[in-house]
Amino acid sequence: MKFIKRLLILAIICILLGVGTIFGFYVYVKPELPDVATLKDVELQTPMQVYSADGKLISQFGEKRRIPVTYNDIPQDLIDALIATEDSRFYDHPGIDPIGITRAAIVVAMSGSAKQGASTITQQLARNFFLSNEKKIMRKIKEIFIAIHIEQLLTKQEIMELYANKIFLGYRSYGFGAAARVYFGKDLQDLTLSELATLAGMPKAPSTMNPIYSVERATNRRNVVLKRMLDEGYVTRSEYEQAKNEPIVARYHGAEIELNAPYMAEMARAWAVEQYGEDVYESGMKVYTTLDSRLQNAAEKAAINNLLSYDERHGYRGAVATLWKDGAEPWDAEKIAKHLKQQPTYGELNPAVVIKVDGKAAEVELQSGETATLPWDGMKWARRYRTDTRQGTAPKQAADILAVGEQIWVRKVDDAWQLSQVPDANTAMVAMSPENGAIKALVGGFNFVHSKFNRATQSVRQVGSAIKPFIYSAALDQGMTLATLINDAPINKWDSSQGTAWRPKNSPPTYIGPTRARIGLATSKNVMAVRVLRKVGLDETIDFLTRFGFKHEELPRSETLALGAGSLTPMQVAQGFSVFANGGYYLKPYFISKVEDPFGQLLFTAHPQTICRENCDSNTSKLSSDNLMEEENLLDETAAMENEPEFAPQVISEQNAFLTREMMEANIWGGGDWRQGTGWNGTGWRAQKPLNRRDIGGKTGTTNDSKDAWYSGFAPGLVATVWVGFDDHSRELGRTSRNANLDNSQISGAEAGAKTAQPAWIDFMVDALVDVPAQRKVVPSDIVKVRIDRDTGLLTRKNDASSMFEFFEKGTEPTDYVSSAASSGNIYESEGEELF
Template sequence: MKFIKRLLILAIICIILGVGTIFGFYLYLKPDLPDVAKLKDVELQTPLRVYSADGELISQFGEKRRIPLTLKQMPPLLVDGFIATEDSRFYEHHGVDPIGIARAAFVMLTTGHARQGASTITQQLARNFFLSNKKTFSRKIREAFIAIHIEQILTKDQILDLYLNKIYLGYRAYGVGAAAQVYFGKSVDQLTLSEMAVIAGLPKAPSTMNPIYSIDRATTRRNVVLDRMYKEGYITKAQMDKARSEPIVSHYHGAEIQLYAPYVAERARAWMVNRYGEDAYTKGMDVYTTINAKLQHAAQQSAVDNLLNYDERHGYRGPTAVLWKSGQTPLNANQIVEKLSTQPTYGELIPAVVTKVNQQSVVVVTKQGLTVTLNWNGIKWARKYLTDKAQGPAPTTAAQIVTAGQQIWVQNKATTVAATADTAAVTTDHWVLSQVPGANTSFVAMSPNNGAILAMVGGFNYTQSKFNRATQSVRQVGSGIKPFIYSAAIQKGLTLATLINDAPITKWDKWQGTAWRPKNADGRYGGPTRARIGLARSINVMAIRVLRMAGLDYTINYLTRFGFKRADLPHAEPLALGAGSLTPLELAQGYSVFANGGYAVKPFLINKVDNNDGELIYTANPKIVCNDVCQSQNPQAKMQVALATAAATAAENAPTAQKPVAPVTEKPTLAQLEQVITPPPVRYAPEVISEQNAFLVRQMLNSNIWGEPGHLYGTGFRARVLGRHDIGGKTGTTNDSKDAWYTGFGPNIVATTWVGFDDHRHALGRTSFNKNLGKNQITGGEYGGNAAQPAWISFMHTALKNTPEQPLQIPTDIVKVRIDRATGKLSDRDDASSMYEYFIKGTEPTQSASQVNSEQKFDTETAEELF
């Protein structure tokens, strides 16, 4: 009895000492223990997502991939898999499981190995939120105390919800939602039992037991999870056996990008970081851009295809590398794939290696390991590149183009025949030889009604170059500036029927001791010519004389109405020929004023931002166009337009030193920026040119495409293939064809495309006839109309496909009279010598053509009489 009493006393003393020790540890560690009440309001780090206006995912940014889910959104068997494997007594303990600890200790004592973990799910949650993974005794004690606190403030379901969204599961995937996407490309409700078990087995070693790293390890771990689920009664033996028999099919799945627009994504990312700071990457915000998915697809395809067409007609520049030469041992398919694994893929351009050359076909192995044949139609374009202006003879055999062992680029221009009631859709592969272009391109489309950017392509490929040429590349715009020069002159009294002398100009520069002799592009001069034709045909000397009519200082000041910066506009007459430099987006912004009837809108890309709860925390508030009809129906809008116009006019006319400067304000805090907001009131764009002025310029831009009935075409005549008369535009080409542009409009859209070399030393050059390609090929010099406009035309085919042609809307105070084509005076004839022309009321001609001396001539000596 004495022994039993002593043993009992010893046990009591040990218990008291144990409890006292634990309590002592608690008192010692209490000041350093975190406030677990924060878990009630925890905000999980989720990535920034960028969407198009119609909800297609463009990109996501952030170190951690996470798809937050509620417990109800998770399949019960997936949750059961975690409980069975990680903490089978989860619903029975209070944060720490003494039975689990004893069981783990017994296994370790009997086997000498720690084969079972003793940490509960609550302890793992405590570690993930508040502690490191460093294996120390003090960390385990802290972990236990924190787990007990968590159990006191959260329910079991709340703990599971946090745990299954927080836990790291490999490959930057945090939580079960992200893991399902990364490993299987599925949402959690689409997972099979086998796939659920794979994910439930990851917490033990997420970096080495995942199916991407090792199928064998993932399979072994999956079977352990299934066995635990069966033993705990969550699944039947039949379910277990079926799941164990399924092979694991897994590979890395990136974010479900639905719309390829990397230049848009980067601009949106930069905007978000500038506004919200680095928290933008982790707050789970959704930013919706103004991009239209259909138009972005069209812009990307049109711009890249046009650039490749330009590049290929200038000749084939040869292979990227040579992996073996004639007489050397060729690489096999596996070795080729290994060699190409480090090579990038530029959109549709895929690296490949030539393995066999036939008479008029080539066999290649692609980066993906496909063995494909390039037939003659896919390679016959590839005559040798000599210089920007010269190409070699057209090839007659494949051996004249490539040899075995060369690393090249290929493209699959597959065609799909749509399904019918009786047949399924059929896709036919058509592999062609290609090359990474030396030149580059950009494309931007925007709404002239509010400035929303609808599509943006910053270059050939974002992987190749992250420089956004649509918004960052300041290039000379060539003849693309001329509509603005004519608009300034209209403000000074020019009409579309005004005669301007198309004759050579010689201007002596006494300071330089040389003469400036601007020339027309084709070297031809037509004498007195109406203004409409001058802009439609982009006649250089006429543009200079129009500038002289308006005045250089006035014109520069006038051009700022369109959003152009004075610093980008040279104070010299070459301004009329495009010596000014703008970005493609700035040029599109300027043309929007003509398209919308005279109102200045500012481009914007970010439409709205939602927080992690889907609540609106930012919305764009662009100034929108309210034309004369709108103002007549809304007196309050008319007043706001007038005020906006007055403010814009005051800013334009103010001396540079007195221009209003925005007050310096303190940047709002993140908490202030994240406040849920209501949509702001409507704002209206200022009227910077009259509706009549804008209408007349649109008429000239329409003639750039359609010319005059029965008479000359304009420089943009290729767009006639669109078959509609509610469009207009202007070509632009700089000296030596270093930049080629086309900017034009259709109903509710303006678009600009540019082609050129990033290296200003290179010109776009010229091409000769390639007898292998037929009669519809582009030859001769490269200009805005053939180097850039095809991309605009292709884009507009898609953009305007379902938009009916709009009838001509003639503003008030515009009159139409019949004029004589030769003199611009009134005509009483109804034959081809006359036509109807539009005038601002009061500027129409009053003199009849029959009163003009038919023998009057203009020459270079009297040229200045017509400006």
């Protein structure tokens, strides 16, 4: 009894010492323990996501991929698998498992190493939220105390929910919702028992036990999880056997991007960081842009296909690389596949290796490991590229183009593979609403992976003849009419400082003498534009152009301005054309419509400028036409963040905008009557048949030596600008000869706005306007329509092919009638007096 008494006293002393030691440790570490109450309002770090206006995911930014799920969203099989594997007494212990700790201690004492863990799910949660993974005694002690605090604060369901969302599971995935997407491409609720067990086994070693890193290790670990579930009674023997025998099929699944708009995504990312700081990457913020997914898809397709068409008609520049030469031992399929997996893809362009060339076809191995056939129709375009102005002869068989062992680019066109190549030139397209400035579609280049430079907003290029509508608008503002005669004749201007004469020329260099202004703009007559500029005055013209948002420093103080020497971005050009489309109002483009937090609460709503046409207080506009030139950033979103919308200033009259649109409509539809011999076409005539509607208009733009090609135009509710050129400003777009292998629809000759840029604009508008009914012309007040003589622009009493109706602003219409002598054409016999 004395021994038992002493043993009992010793036990009590040990217990008191143990409790005292634990209490001492608690007092010691208490100042360093975090406030676990923060878990009640924890904000899980989720990536920022960027969407289109209609809710299509464009991109997400952030190191951690996480898809938060509620406890009720977690499949019961996953909960059972985690409890069976990680913490079988989860529902019974107070945060730590004494039995598990004792068992682990015995294992350590017997083996000398920690072969068995003792951390509960609550302890793992404490470590994931508040501690590091360093293997130190003090860290473990803190973990125990934090776990006990967590159990006192949260329910078991809340603990499981936080654990399921916080745990790292490899490949930047945090939480089981994200892991289900990353490894299996499914929602968590759609996973099989085998797949859930695979995920449940990964917390032990997420970087090495995931099925992408090692299917074998993942399978072994899954089977351990399934066996634990069987032993704990969570699954039946048949369920266990079925899940165990199911092969693991996994691969990396990136974010499911629903809309390809990487340049806009980058603009939205930069804007969000500027507004909210670097924390946006883990904020779960949802940024909604103004993009229309249907229009964005149409713009991407039109711009890239047009660029590839331009590049291919200039010839094939050859293979990317030669992996083995003729006579050498060919690579096997496995070696080819390994090589191709290391190569990038650029949108529709996929790397491939030629493995057979036979007659007018070739076989290639694709990056996927599949074998595909390149038919003759998919490669007959491939004349050899010589220079930007010269191509080789048309090939006659596949061997003239390809050789076995070459690495090439291919793309799929109408379900058939076609030879392609990464274009040397580049492109940009911007489409916006002229009614509020919302950017509806934006293409910043051929491919964001290939080049992140955004040509839509950052590339400042000479605009060529696309500047002419603004110059003619300035002349209309000073009283010119659509019927005003301007002399289409050569100009010689002596420059005494240079000792040379400036001789601007038409393209093509043909001249027809005195010509009405409508025809001059529609047919893009260079010398007529120079004379219009002279009539208005250089300084006056530059001042007038700043009304459209252009800056003084972008506009050269030279008569070359009339030929497009000014340099603008595609975004600025589109914004300028919007003024004509909306009746004369300056609207700053904007691209962010709203921002929400992870719970759907609104953080920001855009309040873009609005157009007020009736009963407007002119003082409500914060931006007047007098200070447009002071604007620093065309895409500044600051104004859109005001609580109240502002009225857009009217910078030209509704009548001026209407008359300028009339000239641009003639750019597409021309005028006259072909049956009567008076018909003529504008430079944009190629849009007539594909679009077949009269409520459209636009203007071509080509710079000297064809270094830049443009087309800008409008349609109901939409303005779009297309640019094509080389990033190297010194390189010309060149010219092409006809390819004997292609049909008569091919483009040939010198590249220019109508051939190089307008096809993309046409293709885009065909898709954009498919459900938009044609609109009847709305004639503003103070616009009159009178019959004039085609040759002189004067009034006429004739009702035949020599006459036509023309629009005039009231008070500017002609008052004199044409004489019989004038209508005969003899009125312009004298060359001594120029018109304009």
